[in-house]
Amino acid sequence: MKHDCHYHPGDPAKWHCSECQMHYCTRCMPDADTRQRRALCPQCSKAMRYLGAATEVVPFWNRIGAFFRYPFHSDPLMVIAICTLVPIVAPANLIGIVIWVLLALALFKYTYAVINHTAEGHLKPPPVSVAFSGSGFSIVLLQFLVFVLMGGLVASAGMLGGPLLMMLALAFVVLALPASIMVLAMERSVGAAVNPMNLAMLISRIGSPYFLLYGYLILLTLASGAAQDFAVNHFPFWVSQPLAGFLNSTFTLILFHMLGYLLFQ
Incomplete structure (x- = not known):
């Protein structure tokens, strides 16, 4: 399911914090390690889940x-x-x-x-x-x-x-x-x-x-x-x-x- 960033509506979310139930885009997480899929929530400092490109998927046609x-x-x-x-x-x-x-x-x-x-x-x-x-x-x-x-x-x-x-x-x-x-x-x-x-x-x-x-x-x-x-x-x-x-x-x-x-x- 596609989610938009909480702070930048219209931008696809890349990270999700299950503790705060917040979604963040790449602009919100400039220090996140996308290669290792590691990032800490700016709100609670808990590890977040990387959503990847699935939030941007469009029909193949x-x-x-x-x-x-x-x-x-x-x-x-x-x-x-x-x-x-x-x-x-x-x-x-x-x-x-x-x-x-x-x-x-x-x-x-x-x-x-x-x-x-x-x-x-x-x-x-x-x-x-x-x-x-x-x-x-x-x-x-x-x-x-x-x-x-x-x-x-x-x-x-x-x-x-x-x-x-x-x-x-x-x-x-x-x-x-x-x-x-x-x-x-x-x-x-x-x-x-x-x-x-x-x-x-x-x-x-x-x-x-x-x-x-x-x-x-x-x-x-x-x-x-x-x-x-x-x-x-x-x-x-x-x-x-x-x-x-x-x-x-x-x-x-x-x-x-x-x-x-x-x-x-």
């Missing part, structure tokens, strides 16, 4: 411009540049293939970190180190298992109920895929990410914004494909390859940032 600017912060730009340019100069042998795979995994890991980071209310991208640290790569295997199980669900529906049931199962899988990605990013559980009841519950809790976001995701995916196709067909290979990789990475970060923001909202 009012932040479309911010979503498109997200990949162009310094940290994601560095991740994209490293993962796009290094494979081009890597040797064309087994070592080069290993480098390409490792960087693809790093980029994939960073996109899932974006969901978590955004869902916690951080509207600026996570640092570069998140992509290249030694932990967290298991999300790649988990996502692969989710895709395999979803494919198995569609195939099983076809064997048990024929083409009609298979098409219904496929329609649900396609519709629930963004919800599945969000659940997997937050819970790191394959079971939760493929449970139809779990996904249907998440979609129903989000409500109409989920379907509006789904439309945006489809448009972004089509735009990404068209931009990459244009790059491949109108530029020489040495230009089109990094350009297509840059476009793909950029649109992917936009998509995952939107998913994280929907969870936050």
Whole structure:
């Protein structure tokens, strides 16, 4: 719930004192440690609760411009540049293939970190180190298992109920895929990410914004494909390859940032 500052009506509150039942904005608390989320109430000197960005949350359709600017912060730009340019100069042998795979995994890991980071209310991208640290790569295997199980669900529906049931199962899988990605990013559980009841519950809790976001995701995916196709067909290979990789990475970060923001909202 959004609260305004007690002393500056109209300014979103960042701190709340449960003892005094007072809300304060950043102007009231210039000495507060927002990084450590520590501050003392000016009235009673008791520790206060940090409200963070939750007091400023706005519907995602009012932040479309911010979503498109997200990949162009310094940290994601560095991740994209490293993962796009290094494979081009890597040797064309087994070592080069290993480098390409490792960087693809790093980029994939960073996109899932974006969901978590955004869902916690951080509207600026996570640092570069998140992509290249030694932990967290298991999300790649988990996502692969989710895709395999979803494919198995569609195939099983076809064997048990024929083409009609298979098409219904496929329609649900396609519709629930963004919800599945969000659940997997937050819970790191394959079971939760493929449970139809779990996904249907998440979609129903989000409500109409989920379907509006789904439309945006489809448009972004089509735009990404068209931009990459244009790059491949109108530029020489040495230009089109990094350009297509840059476009793909950029649109992917936009998509995952939107998913994280929907969870936050």
